Structures are given as C-alpha cells and as structure tokens.
Amino acid sequence: GDVPVTTVETTADGRYDFTNLDVDENYLVVVDEADPDFDDDRFDPVEVVAVGPGGDVVLVLGDVTEADIPVVEEATTLTGVVFVDLNENGVQDGDELEVLPNVTVTLFNDTNGNGVLDAGDVPLTSVETADDGSYVFVGLDEDENYLVVVDEADPDFDDERFDPVVVVSVGPDGDVQLTPNEENEADIPVVPDTSLTGVLYVDENENGVQDAGEVEVLPNVNVTLFIDTNGNGVLDAGDVPVTTVETTADGRYDFTNLDVDENYLVVVDEADPDFDDDRFDPVEVVAVGPGGDVVLVLGDVTEADIPVVEEATTLTGVVFVDLNENGVQDGDELEVLPNVTVTLFNDTNGNGVLDAGDVPLTSVETADDGSYVFVGLDEDENYLVVVDEADPDFDDERFDPVVVVSVGPDGDVQLTPNEENEADIPVVPDTSLTGVLYV
Template sequence: MPGAIGDFVWYDSDHDGIEDVGEPGIPNVTMALYRDTDGSGTLTAGDTLVGTRTTDADGGYLFNNLPPATYFVDVTDANNVLVGLTHVVANQSQPDPTGAIVLGASEVYKDADFGYYQTPTSGYAIIGDTVWYDDNSDGIQQPGEPGIPNIQVCATPTGGGASICDTTDSNGHYLIEVPAGSYSVAPINPPASYLATTPVPHLLTVQIGEQYLDADFGYDDKNGPLLGTIGDLVFLDANKDGVCNSGDSALSGVSVDLIRDSNANSAWDAGEPIIATVTTVGGTACSAGNYLFSGVPGGRYLVHVSDTNAVLFDYTKSPTGRGRGGQQQPG
C-alpha cells in the first residue's frame, strides 16, 4: 500500500515552534513535495517534483499515494500568504525545506509542520484576527462558516488618537500592529443587510509584544435569506455503482474544502482560495448528508475532498453517479 506525508501550517503566535491551543492554521499556503532522486539527502535541483498541495482552511495538507522513498517538503507559498511572516524552526516546526523524510511502505508521516508569526515592531503589539459569516448566530465560528473578505477593521485608541486599520484577506483574517495600550476594535464596512452576532466594538488592552487574536466579529443575514448551504455526502460505495443505496454507509473523518470559483470556469485555478473546511461524520442513511458548509454567500464554488486525515488512504473514487463523493475499497 502507498504512504502519505503531511500535515500542518500554522500561526505560531508565541513563536515557540509548538502547536498550542488557540493558534490558528494558515490557509491557502502552497506546498511542494520532492523525491530524493540523486540520493544526496538534501533537496537539490536534480530531485523530482512529486506534486503540489494547498493548505485547507485549517492549515492542513496531505500528499498521498506515495511509494517508499526519501522525500522533502518545500513551502512554496505561490499565493504570497506568508509575506511579512517569520518562519520558526524549533520543536514541531520544521526547516523549509524539510530534511530527508524516509517514508516506509504504508507509512503516514504527519510531522512536516511549519509555524510562522508576525514580529511586532519594538514597543508594539498585534490585534486580530477574523470576521466571518455566522450562519447560526451563536457567536462562534463553525468549521463550515466562511470568513468575509475585504472588510476593513480598525483599532482606535480609547484615549484618543488616529485609528490603525487592516483589511481582511480571502479567509476573513486580519492582523493590526498597534502601540501597547487600550483600543476599541471594530469593522468599519460590515456587510450590508447583516447584523452582528458578536459585540461591536471589541474593547481590549494589549501589552508590548502581545499577540491578541480574539478580536473576532460574526455577521448573520437576519434581514433575509442571503446565505446558502452546500453539502452533503462522502460514502463507502460497497457495490461500486456511484450511487449511495442500501448497503452503503457514510464515511467519517474526511476533510472537504470549499473553494471560491472566482472566474466561474468550474476549475480550481491558481490563486482561487479555499474559504472553509469541514470534516465528515459517519452514518448509515444515504438520505442524510454528512458534511455541510453553511453561511455561504451567493456565488460560484468548487468542492474538493482533501482528506488531510488520510481516512481514504486505501480507497479509490467511485464512478460518477447520483450519489456524489462515493469512495470504494480496492478489490
């Protein structure tokens, strides 16, 4: 059986190289995998490019279907997501490119992780980090609720002074560098016809060097059905007919990505962002979906089965049928 290599790129706010609770993954970072063709044990121009991946909305990625060999993972960042960030090399955060990864038969290697952080200017702190569509109005960003791009968020000193602002990226993330002090933080151009589901403004005090990443803002379409849903099923296709029917079952633990098809050509082109990632849940009924993206604004989208958890490690995709997302076991 083949092997796999992955799996995580994250914002390491305390830059200790350890994946701490509350430190978010970094989406849409492009990665490349090379095979050590020349046997040198380091990445050289003579090594073979095996494939490329893009980190999902949680910062995860996986190269699968790999035969035993020596490999290197290289962070290529073709989308310029990491511009302005500093790479950590310590503990769980690997060098870029990695050292030689000797992959055995059927081995799943998931320690090719990379941490990054923004270094505040001396005497400054950082405030962030998300504005999102809160479809169920609970004030908590669920995995299937996308961020809102192009929202300007400003931190205004509570004692008076000029506001300092940043604009959210394709995943609704922002980072504002500010002098230490107390601030009122708020989006200044929230989406029209939406209501906030979290307190606005967000009041906080930051110390020198602090990275405060909890200034988050949710918005729901309380004034009308402006948000939609996309789903719904990844299943074990026992009879390999491409249709979920009697004898088939839903597969759990499979990561699925939602991609904004910016040019509406039904293909995943360079630079088109992954805006949300969900993980399937199991079940036995074909009528019930096992994944759902909610809070999706009108537009064109693509759905990609990324499987960063390697659940489909020894499965193959079923023929196209009415039941989308079917996977069959080999044999």
Template sequence: MSETSNNILSLSAALPDAVEFKAVYDQGNSFFNIEILDDPILGGVRDGWCIDTDREIDTGIDLPGFDKEGTTYSAKVFSSYEELPPELIGEGVIENPENFNKVNHIINQNWADRDLGDLGTVTFADIQRAIWSLLDDEQSTNLVGQESEGFWSQERVDAILADANTPEADAFVPEFGQKMAVILVPDQIEDGVLNPDAQIVISEVELSKLGDFVFEDKNADGIQDNGEEGIAGATVNLLADVDGDGTIEDDEIIDTTTTDHDGNYEFTVIAGDYKVQFETPDGFDMASPANQGSDDAKDSDGPISDKITLEPGEYDPTIDAGFYKKKVKIGDKLFYDENDNGIQDAGEEGVEGGTVTLFDAEGNEIDS
C-alpha cells in the first residue's frame, strides 16, 4: 500500500482567495445547491449548507414558478480546517468553528434518504438542522412548524448529532473520494465587517489525490523500464503557492511524505495547483532526466515536477521520479611481468582467461 499523506494544511493551501457563486434552490441531498461561477478549478454546482441562522441567502426561488434569478455573491474562501480570521468567529457569524470536524464527518456519512426505521427517512432539512446545532449557538427558528409535516424531525436530528458527537467524528479528516466543507463568506466590506444580511455557506468539494512512484533508474534514461524497482524511504515534498504570488516556489512546502517499501507515495489534497519535489535518496547521486519518451505514466518528473492542476475528485498517479547511481569502471589489463618489475614493459603480453576478483573496502568479494 502506498504511503498516503493527508496533512490538513494541504487541504487548504491551494484554495482560491475568492469566488463568485449563486445559491440555487434544490430539494435534493442538501439544503440548496451552490453554483461557483468564475473559478476554473472549483467551478460547478455542488451541495450547499447554511452556517448561521441569523442570516439569509437568496436561492432564486420565487413561487410558484421557481424561475427567479438568484443573487450572485462575491465571497472569500476558507477551508474548514484552517484557522479562521477573528471577524468570522463569534455571535452572529461562526459561533463554534471547533465543530467543523464533526460537520465534515456528517457530510461524508450519506445521511440523505437514509431509512431510520420508526423515525422515518432522513431529509436534507434534518441534516441542515444538525449542522446548525453544531455551528450556531442560537436554536434555529427556521423550519419551525414544518416538523409535524415530516419536513424534519428532532429525533432524526438527534440521531445525526449522536453519530457526530463521537471521538471519531471529532478527529475526522476526509480522505480521497470524500468531501470537505469549503466556507464561502459573501460580501465582505472593506473594513472587514460582514454584511449582516449575507449567509455564510458551506460548499462540499470532493478531495483529490496525486502520486505515486520513486524508482531506481538503472540505465539513467528517465523511463521506468521493466525490472527497475521502487526506492523505499525516499522523501517527497508537496508544493503550492502559499504566498499567493502566482508562482509555486521551491521552498513553498506544504506537506512531506516518504515512499513505502515499494517506492510508492500519495498526497490527498483539495483541488488546485501543485508541484511535487523529490529529494535525492540516500545512496543515489542524480535525478533522472525529466519528461522522456511518450508515456507520462512511465517517465520521470523529478527533481521538481511541472505544475499539476487537479480537478475536484481527480487522481493523478503519474507524478514519478527516477534516480540513479553514477557508475565507474576500473581495469584494464592482466599481463606477464617477465622481469618482475611491476611495470608493463614493451613486449610483455596480456594474459588470456585470467580470473580477476573485485573486493569492497572491507575485503568482501563483490564480483569476479
């Protein structure tokens, strides 16, 4: 099995600073859908949830036709695993950010439409109320009066919360193929004060992964040939544009892992732009030439890869690196020293078929 790194920092470092989005009414697997409009990586429609019950979000619904155009919001973007700025924490905003691990656990448990027997089937409203309960101190008045209609049930909400209030959920970090809550904070004004009417929302984003192989390139041709084995214990660094200057620098390391026994490695990340940096393993001298041949799955990409752009849920297993040992040659003639002076004099011929043995510095035979 590959060594997989899932550092929390790598789940946030490549997120854009801001996006534009619309909230779209949809009674499906979430409270509403979020359509991210202008980002080449995160753009698209995803499940969305509200964070605070004191604010509103315009989903575009205009009964009875459901055809009203919703508001386009400009929003700052945060990972649910990063330290949030002070203005986002407290009454009227995100009151319990320490519970985001539990929220991430909830959105990865496939609660929607789950049959709870006598309690009925879990609705998106049950899930939303559970999220409100974890993040917002105020008991929501939204949806009150609809419990009797089966729109939501406090018993089902309690079942979701019971599953979330466990040590496993409290320490939850999503893996590849699972989703992470990305926080969208709409319409911040210049002095950092939040628009009191704009709802802070969660957009679910599926995690991505990249990897996966460091190998001994015995012939130093930059291609994984048959019989060229992996290198165990090699150090691999993940790079991203941490300072936001548009360039991924060699020292912008956000995560580090080592290859497993077979030379494999993986990083689980949020969608975005990355580079992979391979350190020269012990006992090796040089990285193989990069991008040789026509098969990207077989070439070497070290010592630092080109920029890798991952879409949500994408797995790129082609980021590999070969390393080789410089070879030396010793020799080259066994001869008859007729006058026993230790010098090859003119006319002293070579010995055919003589046995020559190579020893290491400790006197151990290594070749013959």
C-alpha cells in the first residue's frame, strides 16, 4: 500500500535529491536493485531508508537532511556439500543422496600454495556441516590460497567406512578459483571403502559357519587376494595377485578398496609356517565378485569367513598275501585281495577280540590294489577291522583265518588324530599237502 512519490537517478557522484518534503510524513527511500546500473551480483540487497517521525532519519523543517545509503559488496563465500560419492566420479549425482551432517570442516590458509596440508598451513576457521551436509565459509579473499579439510577424527565421520578424504585446494593456485563477491561452490566427495573381511577359523562341525563354540582361529597366516581373470572361481595360472595380508591375533583378514565389478579369489597360503597342513584339509578358495559366491556391496564391508576343516582321522591299509608270514608286505609280495569286504566294528569292551556285543559301523570293499579306507575315526575309540571270510572273493580254502586288527587306545594300532593311519592286513596262505590213497 506504500505510494511511490517520485524517482530520481543518482548523479555522477552518486548523489540523489528529494525536495518539497513534509516533515510530518513518513517516507521510504528505496534503491532499485533491478536497475541495469546496479550490480546485484556484486552487492548485497540494500536496506530501505525510513524517513520521517517514525523513521531512522528525521527531517528538519526548512533544512537539507543528509541520509547516505550504504551499499555493501557481497562477501566472497565458499560453500559445498560433503556427500557420499558412490561411483567415485567426484560429482554428486541425482541418486547420491547420502550426505555427512555434523562433521567438522576446517578452512586453512595454504601458505605455500602447494595444495597440500603442510605443518605451516594456518587454520582460519572451522564449521560443522548442516543436516544437508553443507558447509559455508564467508569473507574469503580471491587472491589467497586456501585448503578445505574434512576432520576425519570427528566422531560423526566413519573412518572405517570411508577412504581418506581429498583436501580441496582453493585460490589462484588451487583447483577451485574464487569469483569475488559471489558464492563459490566446492562439493567434497567422500568415497566409501568397498572392503572384504573375515575370520580364518577351525570349523569343528564342518557346517561352514563359525558357531558359538568354535573359538579356535588361525592367526599370522598369509591370505592373498587374486584377480580371477576368467571369473571361473578357480585359481588358475593367469590369475593376478593383488595383495597379501597376515591374519590378526583374532584370525581376521581385511582387503580394502575393492571394485564391485571385479572377480576376486581369496586364497589361504597353506605353505605358511603358521598353517598346519598336516592337521588341516586343503582350504577352499573363496570366490568373490559378480561371478562368485560372495558378492561385494558398494561402499560397504562384506563379510566372508573362511572355514578350515581338520583332516579326518582315517585308517587305511592293504589286504595282501603274506607269503613269509612276517606280517609285513615285502617287496616281492605283490599279490593282493581285491573286492573283499572289510568291516569296521566298535570294540565295545576294548579286548581286541570280535565279541557278540561288538557293533559293526561300516563296511567297504577292497580296491583293485587290495586297499581299504575308513574315514572319520575317533582316536579315543577302540575298533576292530575284520575281513569277511565268507565273501565269495575270499578263498577260505586257500587261506588261513585272518587275524582281526585291533585299533585304538587298547589296540595294536594307535590312531594319530587328523592324519591317515595305516594298518595292512596280512592273509597267510595255507601251505598244505594232499593226495589220494588208492589201490
């Protein structure tokens, strides 16, 4: 509802004049910021001058009242957003909505203009990013060199999740040049660290999961990350080693700065002195990446524990013809008994004799080389290994009864846990003479 009275143009010396004013009237003096000769990019909005009995300037009857109008240059400011740069292109794309609020950002004077935070660079001021991740520094000098530094020690900055943040160099020698009296922008990309971690542990029940009771881990063992060049999940000659780490005291390995689109292999070094290859089975390679069993999550930590399985306690041997009856298969004793059934019994009373109460656990048939194998034995248990003399492939007319092999703490053969134990079974041919008494 305010009524314009008159408009004048400032003179060459910037002066305006309004005449024939009423000392009892209230007036407003307004600068036209849309005037082409007013640089609204350079200057802040100009305050209105209130004149009259209710204003800041009071007119004097019959006199000239002075009311200069200050015009303030806009400060040279630097602003930007600290954001999570998922695709690492340095630009906040439309789908990169995650920002870092409440993180301290410090403006340093880059004294030597080298764009690097050195010991002699002076901190000028610090601000905390707003809820939208933005920061603002006001009153910069376009001829000065500055550094903008994110405080990675700030509790609101997750230094385990993110890579170190690149310092932003600002000024004549920097990546960002300041335009005086304007708002200048310099967003700060924060790159999440796509990483892989896990624990090398002893998988007692062989279920592939570290259960609550499985507390044994393997520290100080080398684990190597390979690029799986053909993506087949198998360590081939052409696969390229990227890096090797040693498991920590709690058996953990960590690989950082991984590419979610790359295929990797995680390989335990079984030749490492801290890996007991006599005790453990070969460790399966972990295939990681788009073609693998473990898929990496961009900007996140992916877990891939590595189970290590103890070698089964096994018992193996050969059923052979013991010509010299010494209980040992000598070099010239080449005859073996294939296709013969051999049964493993639990020797319930540990007396080394096959009794009625002894429980058959499993049976196998000897291979072409006369060998048998029993897997998964308990070194604290007593067993009996018995050749089935009723088997059609056992010539009970040719051979003497076969001695039962007693295995276990009370037996002739003691088992070494997590290893292959041997117990050959000698079969003694019956040396005999026969003939016919005839007329």
